[in-house]
Amino acid sequence: MISAAVPLSCAGGGDFSLIHFFLLSDNMASSEDSATEKLTAPDRVTPKGDTSIFNSMAFRGIAYQVLLAAFVILGGLYLYINVNANLERQGIATGWSFFNENAGFDIGESPIEYDSEDSYGFALWVGVLNTLRVAFVGIILATILGVFMGIARTSRNWLLSKVANVYVEICRNVPVVLHVLFWATVVRFLPHPKQAITPFDGAFLMNRGIVFPIPNEHPAYIWVGVAFVLGVIGAIFLGRWAQRWREMTGQYIPTFLWGCVIVIGLPLAAWLVQGAPLTWNVPALRGFNFQGGMALSPEYAALVVGVTVYTAAFIAEIVRAGIQSVPHGQIEAARALGLRPRFIMHYVTMPQALRVIVPPTASQYLSLTKNSSLGVLIGYPDLVNIGNTTLNQTGQAVEAIAIMMIVYLSISLAISTFMNLYNRLVAIKER
Amino acid sequence: MNEQQPADAAADPLGDETVIQLIDVNKWYGNFQALRDVNVSVKRGERVVVCGPSGSGKSTMIRCINRLEAHQKGQIIVDGIELTDNLKNIEAIRSEVGMVFQSFNLFPHMQVIDNLTLAPMLVRKMPKADAEAIAMKYLERVQIPEQAYKYPGQLSGGQQQRVAIARSLCMQPRIMLFDEPTSALDPEMIKEVLDVMVELADEGMTMMVVTHEMGFAKTVADTMIFMDDAEIVEIAKPDVFFTNPESERTQLFLNQILTH
Amino acid sequence: MNDTTPSAAANPRHTAPPPTERVAMLRWMRENLFNSPINSMITVIIALFLVFALPDFIQWALFQSVWSGDHEACRAATGACWAVVGEKHRPMLFGVYPYDQHWRLILALVIYLSVIAATMTPAFWKVKILMPLWIFNLIVTLILMWGGVLGLQPIETSQWGGLPLTMVLFTGTVVFGSPLAVLLALGRRSHLPGIKSICVVFIESLRGVPLITILFVAVNVFPLFLPEGLEFDKLLRVMAGMAIFFACYQAEVIRGGLQAVPRGQIEAAEALGLSYWQLMRRIVLPQALRICLPGLVNHIIAAFKNTSFVLIIGLFDILTATTAVMEDPVWRIFFVEAYLFVALIYFVFCFALSKYSQLVERWLGEGRRF
Numbered sequence A: 001m002i003s004a005a006v007p008l009s010c011a012g013g014g015d016f017s018l019i020h021f022f023l024l025s026d027n028m029a030s031s032e033d034s035a036t037e038k039l040t041a042p043d044r045v046t047p048k049g050d051t052s053i054f055n056s057m058a059f060r061g062i063a064y065q066v067l068l069a070a071f072v073i074l075g076g077l078y079l080y081i082n083v084n085a086n087l088e089r090q091g092i093a094t095g096w097s098f099f100n101e102n103a104g105f106d107i108g109e110s111p112i113e114y115d116s117e118d119s120y121g122f123a124l125w126v127g128v129l130n131t132l133r134v135a136f137v138g139i140i141l142a143t144i145l146g147v148f149m150g151i152a153r154t155s156r157n158w159l160l161s162k163v164a165n166v167y168v169e170i171c172r173n174v175p176v177v178l179h180v181l182f183w184a185t186v187v188r189f190l191p192h193p194k195q196a197i198t199p200f201d202g203a204f205l206m207n208r209g210i211v212f213p214i215p216n217e218h219p220a221y222i223w224v225g226v227a228f229v230l231g232v233i234g235a236i237f238l239g240r241w242a243q244r245w246r247e248m249t250g251q252y253i254p255t256f257l258w259g260c261v262i263v264i265g266l267p268l269a270a271w272l273v274q275g276a277p278l279t280w281n282v283p284a285l286r287g288f289n290f291q292g293g294m295a296l297s298p299e300y301a302a303l304v305v306g307v308t309v310y311t312a313a314f315i316a317e318i319v320r321a322g323i324q325s326v327p328h329g330q331i332e333a334a335r336a337l338g339l340r341p342r343f344i345m346h347y348v349t350m351p352q353a354l355r356v357i358v359p360p361t362a363s364q365y366l367s368l369t370k371n372s373s374l375g376v377l378i379g380y381p382d383l384v385n386i387g388n389t390t391l392n393q394t395g396q397a398v399e400a401i402a403i404m405m406i407v408y409l410s411i412s413l414a415i416s417t418f419m420n421l422y423n424r425l426v427a428i429k430e431r
Numbered sequence B: 001m002n003e004q005q006p007a008d009a010a011a012d013p014l015g016d017e018t019v020i021q022l023i024d025v026n027k028w029y030g031n032f033q034a035l036r037d038v039n040v041s042v043k044r045g046e047r048v049v050v051c052g053p054s055g056s057g058k059s060t061m062i063r064c065i066n067r068l069e070a071h072q073k074g075q076i077i078v079d080g081i082e083l084t085d086n087l088k089n090i091e092a093i094r095s096e097v098g099m100v101f102q103s104f105n106l107f108p109h110m111q112v113i114d115n116l117t118l119a120p121m122l123v124r125k126m127p128k129a130d131a132e133a134i135a136m137k138y139l140e141r142v143q144i145p146e147q148a149y150k151y152p153g154q155l156s157g158g159q160q161q162r163v164a165i166a167r168s169l170c171m172q173p174r175i176m177l178f179d180e181p182t183s184a185l186d187p188e189m190i191k192e193v194l195d196v197m198v199e200l201a202d203e204g205m206t207m208m209v210v211t212h213e214m215g216f217a218k219t220v221a222d223t224m225i226f227m228d229d230a231e232i233v234e235i236a237k238p239d240v241f242f243t244n245p246e247s248e249r250t251q252l253f254l255n256q257i258l259t260h
Numbered sequence C: 001m002n003d004t005t006p007s008a009a010a011n012p013r014h015t016a017p018p019p020t021e022r023v024a025m026l027r028w029m030r031e032n033l034f035n036s037p038i039n040s041m042i043t044v045i046i047a048l049f050l051v052f053a054l055p056d057f058i059q060w061a062l063f064q065s066v067w068s069g070d071h072e073a074c075r076a077a078t079g080a081c082w083a084v085v086g087e088k089h090r091p092m093l094f095g096v097y098p099y100d101q102h103w104r105l106i107l108a109l110v111i112y113l114s115v116i117a118a119t120m121t122p123a124f125w126k127v128k129i130l131m132p133l134w135i136f137n138l139i140v141t142l143i144l145m146w147g148g149v150l151g152l153q154p155i156e157t158s159q160w161g162g163l164p165l166t167m168v169l170f171t172g173t174v175v176f177g178s179p180l181a182v183l184l185a186l187g188r189r190s191h192l193p194g195i196k197s198i199c200v201v202f203i204e205s206l207r208g209v210p211l212i213t214i215l216f217v218a219v220n221v222f223p224l225f226l227p228e229g230l231e232f233d234k235l236l237r238v239m240a241g242m243a244i245f246f247a248c249y250q251a252e253v254i255r256g257g258l259q260a261v262p263r264g265q266i267e268a269a270e271a272l273g274l275s276y277w278q279l280m281r282r283i284v285l286p287q288a289l290r291i292c293l294p295g296l297v298n299h300i301i302a303a304f305k306n307t308s309f310v311l312i313i314g315l316f317d318i319l320t321a322t323t324a325v326m327e328d329p330v331w332r333i334f335f336v337e338a339y340l341f342v343a344l345i346y347f348v349f350c351f352a353l354s355k356y357s358q359l360v361e362r363w364l365g366e367g368r369r370f
């Protein structure tokens, strides 16, 4: 019986069969019972073994979850009670009623009309808009700069790729806080309006910010805008149609080229048809300050430049990795099939590279948006800055910080939902 | 198996202790049924070879035996212990039952010797020196003691699979399960692995082997099981199974693989 | 290039003369700088730009710069005023820590950086060596900074500042954040819906908000969480906030690594009878962490850079100290030089770390084992 149970250790020399026997002795006892059964007898054996419910996976699973949930709920409750007690002792109000109270502070710049008579709620809303203003422009600029630098890094031009490399390494290895702080200080030390620097005619750099000319308003521009939207829609339809056309007839239509023609040509045509109106609103020095044109505050400019330069370095790295992630064999295979370079780019390289590029780029957009909160550091009235002022004036720290968090969470959620949608479009169907 | 067992079972060299018993086992993956009313019983020392077309549920069945997969209906009793979701029992059975996989599944970040001593030390609480002694013993058994201090990635497929067998043996199992142990190997390496398995069989190890190596089946099997479409179609002694199978499906399958 | 000549001559099959250096250089230029009309144009533009800008920059940074002296000398010169670093480096590097005790910080930094250097050496990669080394490191550096024993004058954390504070924040973030990151990653991969969903909500909410808001919580809200009379050091609170923030990002990286470990590894370990924690610790995590090493290092670098956010809540890290120093009306116009100096410190640390991680990755790719 024993030798049957431990065949290997016996055959293997037996010097540790004792260990083996010892370790298995528990089960040995149980098997001896069943050994008495006849071969032809019904095969059922009375199962031995542990039947304690505490060792069942189902029970343990439920127990762990209940414990964690209890920890979270009780912990939350404990904190809630403490916060309430502390606030009461310090005589600080709770709740959202401060939302409707007079804010009483001025905001340096606002895309909508605001004065200190307005409510805290409205002031926070101005902060949200200011945050979005930085994030939106920053994302566009960082994408342009980042994609350019990323492609430059993979360039066959040694000088270009080295310059891009130096840019990327310097900018991403220095904290974004330092970037923003540096540019804010640079702007502060720019000359007074009277001695403003003029990079090109009509534009001025000074310690009051940046002003540059913009075209005067004209009703024709509305139609140009409409034409642009139509052009974009048209280009999308053209792409769809061209693909179907190619599938039906085998003829290739250079969609990208024609798409550009439509998107640019249609607004241009609309503009020309209405007599090509163009007069510039050129800023000019009146007294101590500039009037007219488009003015950007020094804080806004510093914040946008800081977060853009920083984020673009990361996007460049992502773009480079994406382009280099397409195995060379893919391009060789496409060439071997006789595909022309533009087809290879369109059908082989880009789809695969984009799959690698888009998700991390989306998270860079998120991080740029979050980094725009550095406005609080340099006096740009973004959401965190105004939230911070609200916090200091009302003392309602919990509510003020909760507002900031909720707004940023919503922005994050919106961007990631959008990107998930895009991902689903781009993703290669696996299986 | 009783149905198929002839009356002269008393003359059977196997012990009469049942160590693996599956009773009306059913398993589903979502809505897909992977096992349908499977009944098997294996005696101590018995060598069972399971074959059947791909996707027929062979892997699923033997993976249920050490609970890598959970069955949803029926009973599985291993070594007298019923497999339920009781962790103690699962632990006990897993330390009794060794398993060898098609893809070796050696731990790539550990040297061969550490692959072998890991479980004895952690599960059996064996001192390091004892564990290493056992490990070297089994490495000698599978004839690669000189590879003890290499990493799995530095070995050939056949050597890796032999290490995997040794790794299971180090836990001193009473039952060994093999899931297509030679399917991922180059032809010239298949033999070295099968040799180890034949030797193991000769020593009386209880074995359940999923394989398409019919030569191996003919030499070592006490019992053949043929599975198709989530069911056990036929259980027979090898001489009957290969010469005169009851079921047409078995015949068809054998024709297919034996003519190649 | 020249030294190929003898070997080519020694080999009778190579009868063609080796390219001379000048020709090789020309060919290199043709292949790498002028390989297409567009590339030639780009090369010329960049070269022109460099020719005009570089000499000016070098003049400013080196030849016309002032390396020592007072602000009068700086104002008189047209170049950079590196003297500001010489003049102000003590308060920049060490903040408001008592001046006569700065030697303690220097000693602590030296010990700390040597331990980091040792940690990066494969020869030391054994738990038996690294654990005691780091425990020793943390105890000694903290004693040096805190004082109060061995006759050292005690110094409050509110007086800590500069580079040592940056290092303390960074170390605390990584040391406390990493275990939490592993737990969160495992929780997120759990098959228990309750545990999984709590981890998902926790990770995603923290990743969705800026670090500043978390620091605000640590500074403004955390004291409200505690019962009356109980207080926590501000530095510790901020560190905890940064560690949790770090953990949420790192958890996502680790989750990626966990997903990449083949299912068969877990099955083999389970078949051998290993328990959940045994198989995670011995089999899955070692492989997962190796797979996601580049991502881990990226976030460690990010943690180092993120310490600069404490400027907003008034902890005296190196950037805050520098900003404060640069309020000095006499020196303030030389802020560019001061910020460049601080940027250089950050750059050296982060760049070295990222190059190092690329090196380790290459070692792992070559199949080198540790």
Ligand SMILES: Nc1ncnc2c1ncn2[C@@H]1O[C@H](COP(=O)(O)OP(=O)(O)O)[C@@H](O)[C@H]1O
Binding pocket: B029, B032, B034, B052, B053, B054, B055, B056, B057, B058, B059, B060, B061
């Ligand atoms: N984890 C799983 N999830 C869903 N279906 C599975 C899973 N594992 C196996 N199956 C399905 O169950 C069937 C039986 O699989 P398997 O036991 O591996 O077959 P065999 O080993 O006989 O080739 C197959 O159809 C397979 O697709």
Ligand SMILES: [Mg+2]
Binding pocket: B058, B059, B060, B180
């Ligand atoms: Mg299988």
